[in-house]
Amino acid sequence: MINYWPLAGIAIVVIGFALRFNPLLVVVVAAVATGLLGGLDVVAVIEALGKAFNDNRYISVTWIILPVIGLLERHGLQQRARAMIEGVRGATMGRLLVLYLLFRQVTAALGMKDIGGHPQTVRPLVAPMAEAAALKSHGDLSEAEREQVKGMSAATDNVGLFFGEDIFFAIASILLIQGVFESYGYPLTPLQLSVWAIPTAICAFIIHGGRLLAFDRKLGVKAPEVRP
Structure with missing residues (x-):
């Protein structure tokens, strides 16, 4: 019973x-x-x-990191990030986010998938720097354009992590795929699956990198002023 x-x-x-x-x-x-x-x-x-x-004691580390990030933001972390990117000659929003995309993919491919992320990297650093670069290149932006820049920053982190982590052969998704193939009689090693994730990651970098540069150019196209 x-x-x-x-x-x-x-x-x-x-x-x-x-x-x-x-x-x-x-x-x-x-x-x-x-x-x-x-x-x-x-x-x-x-x-x-x-x-x-x-x-599961490592989970408590999150509750230590988040207050630290909040404290840094309170004391001007975003403002420092903006000031730093404003002083870099030739910096544009598109180039900055393409570099971050490359960094995110490479580190995720090496297993360091938690080195970036929305709360610890995008919000306090990447998004303010991208916004400052856009303002430097294209002048004042509307509120909608600012939100688009922030959205592109977050999307860049997502794309870099998603398509980069599958190259790391010890990631859970690779082990899951290996288990599914093995259950159907196709014995594959995690390394074999990881190698085939490299072309997908390269395509993702090219496609999203092109989207970032195209969006940067779009911000540079200003509507002509209408004079009375």
Whole structure:
């Protein structure tokens, strides 16, 4: 006979959140209740909680990094990034984002996929620098154009990571593809799959790089002023 009592932990979470109790307390109570109702003793439940915390302790690093980035932004990180790019001769939004695309793809291909990202790189550094380069090259921009520059910055990070990480043979997606092929009788090594990801990454770089340069040129085409 199936024991449905351990599912009471779900009800505890729902009720606790609905009543706006402390989330950490609700989760701990639900976990303890699930373990006890599942037949474990108190010591076994505490051991399971301790092991889960120890195995996933690296997740807490995120909560340290994000406040640091916020503190840097509060003290002028974006303004410093804009000032730096304004002092670089010949810097344009298109060239800057193409270089970042190359950097993102190469580092992701080497397994360093977390070296960039929207919260830690795009928002505080890449987007302000791209916006400053666009202002330097094309003058004042409308609000819609500024948002497009920010969107292109975020898209560049996405494209670089997505098509670069598959070149790294130890990434989860490569291992998943290998498992699917092997289940159908096609034994392939992760390295073989990674090699075939290189042409796709090159095409992605050329296509998105062309889009970035075309968008930069588009910003440079200003509508003629209409004089009364």
